[in-house]
Amino acid sequence: xxxxxxxNNNSKKRFLKINICFFTFLCSFLALGFFSPNKVQxxxxxxxxxPPLLEVMIKPGKSITQVYKVINSSDxxxxxxxxIIPFQAADEFGGxxxxxxxxxxxxxxxxxxxxxxxxxxxxxxxxxGGNQQVVLKIKVPENAPENDYYLTLLFENQLEPMLGLxxxxxxxxxxxxxxxxxxxxxxxxxxxxxxxFSLDNALFKIGSYSFIDSFxxxxxxxxxxxxxxTLFKPMGTITVSGWTQQKxxxxxxxxxxxTASSRQLRCFSxxxxxxxxxxxxxxxxxxxxxxxxxxxxxxxxxxxxSDYQTKTQFIALPFSILAIVxxxxxxxxLIPRFWKK
Amino acid sequence: xxxFKSIKIISLIFLLFLFxxxxxxxxxxPNLNSDNYRITWPNLNMAGxxxxxxxxxxxxxxxxxxxxxxxxTGFKIRSGFQYIHSIIPFSFRISALSxxxxxxxxxxxxxxxxxxxxxxxxxxxxxxxxxxxxKALTSTAGTTIIDTSCDxxxxxxxxxSGTWALTTTYGFGxxxxxxxxxxxxxxxxxxxxxxxxxxxxxxPVKIMGLTPAEDVVAERxxxxxxxxxxxxxxxxxxxxxxxxxxxxxxxTF
Numbered sequence: 363x364x365x366x367x368x369x370n371n372n373s374k375k376r377f378l379k380i381n382i383c384f385f386t387f388l389c390s391f392l393a394l395g396f397f398s399p400n401k402v403q404x405x406x407x408x409x410x411x412x413p414p415l416l417e418v419m420i421k422p423g424k425s426i427t428q429v430y431k432v433i434n435s436s437d438x439x440x441x442x443x444x445x446i447i448p449f450q451a452a453d454e455f456g457g458x459x460x461x462x463x464x465x466x467x468x469x470x471x472x473x474x475x476x477x478x479x480x481x482x483x484x485x486x487x488x489x490x491g492g493n494q495q496v497v498l499k500i501k502v503p504e505n506a507p508e509n510d511y512y513l514t515l516l517f518e519n520q521l522e523p524m525l526g527l528x529x530x531x532x533x534x535x536x537x538x539x540x541x542x543x544x545x546x547x548x549x550x551x552x553x554x555x556x557x558x559f560s561l562d563n564a565l566f567k568i569g570s571y572s573f574i575d576s577f578x579x580x581x582x583x584x585x586x587x588x589x590x591x592t593l594f595k596p597m598g599t600i601t602v603s604g605w606t607q608q609k610x611x612x613x614x615x616x617x618x619x620x621t622a623s624s625r626q627l628r629c630f631s632x633x634x635x636x637x638x639x640x641x642x643x644x645x646x647x648x649x650x651x652x653x654x655x656x657x658x659x660x661x662x663x664x665x666x667x668s669d670y671q672t673k674t675q676f677i678a679l680p681f682s683i684l685a686i687v688x689x690x691x692x693x694x695x696l697i698p699r700f701w702k703k
Numbered sequence: 704x705x706x707f708k709s710i711k712i713i714s715l716i717f718l719l720f721l722f723x724x725x726x727x728x729x730x731x732x733p734n735l736n737s738d739n740y741r742i743t744w745p746n747l748n749m750a751g752x753x754x755x756x757x758x759x760x761x762x763x764x765x766x767x768x769x770x771x772x773x774x775x776t777g778f779k780i781r782s783g784f785q786y787i788h789s790i791i792p793f794s795f796r797i798s799a800l801s802x803x804x805x806x807x808x809x810x811x812x813x814x815x816x817x818x819x820x821x822x823x824x825x826x827x828x829x830x831x832x833x834x835x836x837x838k839a840l841t842s843t844a845g846t847t848i849i850d851t852s853c854d855x856x857x858x859x860x861x862x863x864s865g866t867w868a869l870t871t872t873y874g875f876g877x878x879x880x881x882x883x884x885x886x887x888x889x890x891x892x893x894x895x896x897x898x899x900x901x902x903x904x905x906x907p908v909k910i911m912g913l914t915p916a917e918d919v920v921a922e923r924x925x926x927x928x929x930x931x932x933x934x935x936x937x938x939x940x941x942x943x944x945x946x947x948x949x950x951x952x953x954x955t956f
Binding site: 405410411414415416417418420421433435452460512527528529530532535538539615620 | 794800803840943949955
């Protein structure tokens with residue numbers, strides 16, 4: 363009986379030890395996971411802004427408002443400041459260059475916030491995980507020159523001084539673009555010029571004909587210049603037609619081309635509802651192109667039409683197969699000579 | 704002392720507490736996340752396209768329950784990209800508040816710090832991220848760590864990349880890897896930061912962004928990594944060196 367009790371006591375003690383070990387291990391593991399110093403230190407900065415683009419055509423003397431939502435998804439509260447900066451096109455792809463030195467521009471006085479407790483240019487605290495709605499008012503005076511004005515609404519975090527650390531502090535700015543057209547008539551002059559319509563992946567060119575490998579999907583470059591007094595969106599198609607009368611269509615993406623700038627246009631996939639490069643998407647017909655083809659671009663400004671047109675011709679031949687055949691002929695021709703020697 | 708039951712009960716209470724506290728954090732977050740998307744306005748995209756009246760046109764790419772669009776006669780307004788029916792905000796994230804280099808070793812290429820940049824261009828047609836420093840790394844005593852010019856054989860500046868492979872090449876510079884990074888960084892080349900305090904001031908330089916030349920689509924979670932490097936000689940004055948790097952993310956128009 364005593365022996366049995368001793369045995370029970372021993373096994374209880376062993377279980378107790380195992381349980382204590384397990385409990386200690388579990389606590390340490392969880393504590394490491396939850397209170398790891400890396401998690402505390404790895405604070406990130408994240409800002410979101412909606413909508414990313416505002417296009418307005420407005421008569422002098424009128425005003426409009428637009429609500430913007432700024433979201434702080436950072437791990438920390440941020441002190442933010444807003445400002446409006448004019449911009450110009452930086453490249454042919456819709457990139458912009460902020461003109462920070464032109465902050466004295468007249469048009470900047472047309473902008474203000476309608477919020478009761480926040481003015482444009484004021485600092486405000488945005489809690490981590492929080493958001494702030496700002497109501498931007500654009501009031502164009504009666505005597506405003508009829509022009510296009512391109513501006514960016516920027517939100518930037520304000521930095522606090524770092525003490526005793528050799529470091530580069532990170533400041534984050536996020537912007538949304540405003541394309542403002544001031545016009546009394548509502549129909550300012552729109553004029554475009556086609557700068558380039560060509561095949562990007564042609565192997566070579568003879569005269570007006572580009573040559574492409576049959577197994578390559580033709581990729582088109584279309585550059586359009588704005589020669590008018592206001593921005594526009596080209597709307598239309600690229601039609602590729604072959605010698606067998608088959609036709610392939612690519613829809614142009616209606617992207618803004620601002621005044622005094624050019625833009626390389628993209629196409630639009632209706633199937634995926636996404637912008638794509640202007641490439642003939644592979645299907646059983648376009649996998650292998652042979653013969654003479656004509657690509658024609660037709661577009662209108664802010665409407666689908668054929669107001670602007672241009673063509674390019676290309677010939678598709680199986681150059682890759684020809685290259686393999688030539689290589690094999692040369693190789694097979696050389697082997698007997700080599701053996702004879 | 705403790706018996707089995709009490710230990711088990713304590714363990715269970717502890718686990719329950721941890722479980723509940725972790726759930727609480729999750730519930731406090733207003734965001735919906737997965738590897739492929741992040742919705743910070745958790746509502747549905749109901750609208751898209753345009754509507755008109757005799758006096759004015761309104762065209763929104765929207766769906767938010769209260770887009771806040773105010774209208775009157777005498778204007779046309781479009782908000783958002785007409786071809787992308789999305790209400791996902793354009794957002795930009797950087798992984799740290801600062802690049803803390805700590806104590807620097809002389810004549811080595813290993814004084815490096817990384818920063819991860821993430822862009823959600825879901826509701827925008829395209830985007831660009833630029834970077835600019837306010838000044839060269841400067842100590843409280845006013846001495847500076849120069850911006851690198853890379854190796855003499857393949858020099859670099861803020862616009863053109865170059866090779867930085869020699870431990871005798873000094874300065875502060877960076878390279879980029881990841882999505883939508885300019886191709887000039889593809890071979891591990893470096894640039895120096897555009898410096899706003901130089902005369903004339905150097906414009907911010909693009910470090911991420913879309914070009915139609917690539918097969919691009921408006922995507923979420925575009926991630927790139929900036930690797931910044933400092934190399935100093937033995938004669939560099941001791942001190943605390945600091946500057947500010949400004950990262951600007953803007954959609955294309």
